[in-house]
Every structure is written in C-alpha cells, then in structure tokens.
Amino acid sequence: MILETLTSALATGAVRVVDLTQTLTEDFPTIVLPPEFAPSAPVRIERISRYDAAGPAWYWNNLSFGEHTGTHFDAPAHWFTGRDMPRGTVDTLPPEHMIAPAVVIDCSAESAADDDHLLTRAALEVWETAHGRIPAGAWVLMRTGWSLRKGAAYANLRADGAHTPGPDAEAMRWLVQDRGILGFGTETIGTDAGQGGDFQPPYPAHHYLHGAGRYGLQCLTNLHLLPAKGAVLFAAPLKVHEGSGSPLRVLALVPDAS
Amino acid sequence: MILETLTSALATGAVRVVDLTQTLTEDFPTIVLPPEFAPSAPVRIERISRYDAAGPAWYWNNLSFGEHTGTHFDAPAHWFTGRDMPRGTVDTLPPEHMIAPAVVIDCSAESAADDDHLLTRAALEVWETAHGRIPAGAWVLMRTGWSLRKGAAYANLRADGAHTPGPDAEAMRWLVQDRGILGFGTETIGTDAGQGGDFQPPYPAHHYLHGAGRYGLQCLTNLHLLPAKGAVLFAAPLKVHEGSGSPLRVLALVPDAS
Ligand SMILES: [Mn+2]
C-alpha cells in the first residue's frame, strides 16, 4: 500500500527524484595525497566498440578508476578506525542503510567567503533550533556550493594541501556519538576539510564516522535542490568484493514544494 | 508525508530492502563474444593500500571492468537500435526512471528443466490472468534460478555459444510495444537468451528494448524473495560520461508478507 502510494506520488510529481551525482569523466579531480603514499588510479573510459567492426550492433566501454572517485561512498573499512567493523565493506553493508532520510546544512554563504570554512557543533545546534533534532539514522549533508567549481578551483590545492570546507572535530564527534547519524556527505573531494589532517584527531570525519561503522559521501551536487529536512536518500555503492567504497549514483526523493 | 511514512515503514520492517546484486569479483563470468569482436576487459580489484606504508590510515583499491559486468544496467545506446535515442546514455537518463515498480515472472521450474527455456507472450498472458495487467513503466523480471549457478555452469557455454533461458522475440515485442514496460531484467548474463543471436530479429530483448529507449538489467539475484507484483526497484547506473551501461547496486523495496 505504501509502495503503491510512493509509485503514484512519483508518477504525479508529488515526489520528485533529484540526481545528486557528478558525471564521471576522465578529468574529474580526484584526491591528491603526499608523494610518499600510493595514489589512486586515474579515471579511464575506453571504447571497446561503437557499432563498428569491433562490435557491429553494440556500443560499450571499459572503465577503470579508484574506489574513491567522483561522487562516491566511503565504507567503514576505508579508515583504520573502522578496520574491524562487522559488515564494514561495501559488499556486506546492510541494504536497509542504503535508503535513509537526509538533512541539509546550508554552509554555502560561509564557504563562499572562506575556502577553509568549518562546520561547528554550534552551527548544527542553530540548525536544530530552526528545524528540530537531527534524526538518528539520517544522512547529514553539508551544502557548500563547492560542486559549482570546476577543475583546479574544485580541488583548490596549495603548497600546504587542499583548502576546502568541512566539519571540525567536535561537530563530527557530536553528530556520530550524540546524534547517531548514518553518515556525512559533502560537495568536496573528502568528507573532511582540506586541512583536516592537522585536526585533532586527524581527519575527524573519517575517524569518527568509520570508527562507529558509519558512512561518507563525497563529490555530491545539487544539494541546493533539497529541503533542509524531508528528503530521502538512495545511496547504494557497488557490491565490490571487500571494497572500501565506490563511485555510485546518489538519488534523493523530495516532496514537491509547490 | 509519504516520505515520512516510507521512512517509518523501513524502520519498522513493514517495508523491507532486498539486495538483488551479485558480488563483483575477479572470477564472476562476463559475456563471451565470438573472437572476431573486441572483448570486454576482465574484472580487476587491485589494492592501493591497507593500513600500511602505502597508506597508513586507509584502505582502498583500484577497479577496472567493462561497463557490462556483474549485475549491470543496459542503456539504450548500448544497441544500434537505440543509438540515436535522446537521453540514451547512463549520464543523461531521466532520474525518475531509476525508481519504478517491478513484476516477477517465475520461470524457474521451466528453466531447471530446459537450459534454453524461452519466455513467451502466451506465458506472460497466463501471468496476467493471475496477477492483472503488466503496468506501463514497470520492470519485468524473469526469474530462472540461474543466479544459483556458479562459474562455467552459470555462463553455460557450448561450441555453439551460451545456453541460457530468455525471452522470445514476440514476448519482447509485446512487452515493449503493447505493455510499454520500462525494462526487462534477468538472472543470466544477457537480457536475451543464450541462443538469441539466431532469433528474428537477432537479440530481440536488446532490439526492442533499446530501440524504444528502454532498459536492461542482467545478473540479478534473489528474485525468489520478491512478490509477483508490488515491489519497487531502485536501479541507478553510475553516471559515466556517455556510458552505455554500468555495474550497479539493484535494490528492491518489498512489502512485508507476514
Ligand atoms: Mn572517499
């Protein structure tokens, strides 16, 4: 009955589907690590055939990329704090975690003013005053407008690393431990701020989320099309054997505002 | 309101999430073409680091595979009949097509008895007598039990090609033209029967589906956990630039039967 109602609502437009995914291209920026660490492979999309001698009736490509490429999902095993987590790789995740409510914290003005803007617990508490308590089991999405940037401005690398907005350590500790969120999503290349390696603990989003068996989403777009609360996110990574994450299509179901 | 009801139903188990995806491994069988055509790349999952010198705090892999690998989605541009279809590649598909109702045609007994079992229009009309008209815009899933087979028995190659069940040409013409389905899904490596190259037209599932801008799903599993009707499918391929298809996670929302 509820599923018939959902189908009808999708057909009439009472519920809309919003694509939060960036297009995967060979030049989409990926994370850059210091040279002492092994890098991710580049994105490659290589034609096998396109209605030609190599395949007269069909078109298809070979794909290659690192698990953490484009709009992608971080599973608990991606980080050392989640290495022993049960069902911590993408092939063993509970499917019921792949459909969950989402709230959106609008940090776009602050992020336009400061590349290193940090989302704080205080700002989250201000959000709760306006919208109510962040529900346990929800995705928290940090809207920064960063997805509108292209190329070098998107990665925003300087000599001391990336300068991109993200959460501070106390915000992440509080979201995971005091609010019991399902995961944290960003428009930037990481769930952590570009300078998050200098935080205490280093990379607090990775540290707290994955240490509690929770998830990350990165390189999201179209967050400005979501309400502050009330959307439902469909975020289902590829079922890669013992995978630490994967590119994925992230969709949001959104009640029609009109 | 409908989305809050959905979230509650997922939390209470009144709606369950069933994973219809096979695990992507290096030895999962992919389609084998005659040697005059270019083959798909093999699946490779190659470690970059795992809490070691190459990345002390993190675990990740590089991935490579053809677009039509494992549980995967066929977009219209995959076939010559769909080559000029608007929004025919995975990056341009309408997101509202990625969530849709599904019906399941149980052909498991017939497929156990005959590797080359063909689903006919007559069998579909028998299904309609029991369950009602196949809705326009629905996925039609052919349950064969094939996903329980492993390795060589799954591909089931002989000297004259694969011997696996699938739809006949009139079944596909009727489903696409007379029922207006969204797509057709199978447990086997193709949407077409293993011997479908000898049908008229050749590969009728590909021919009719993609020529009408419709979709295919292959290598599905767990179809025995779905009702004959009433499930809703989430099937959202990767947003690969001009991609002809992709591996994906396919989930079904199912009303609890108990
Ligand atoms: Mn990542």
Ligand SMILES: [Mn+2]
């Ligand atoms: Mn295919």
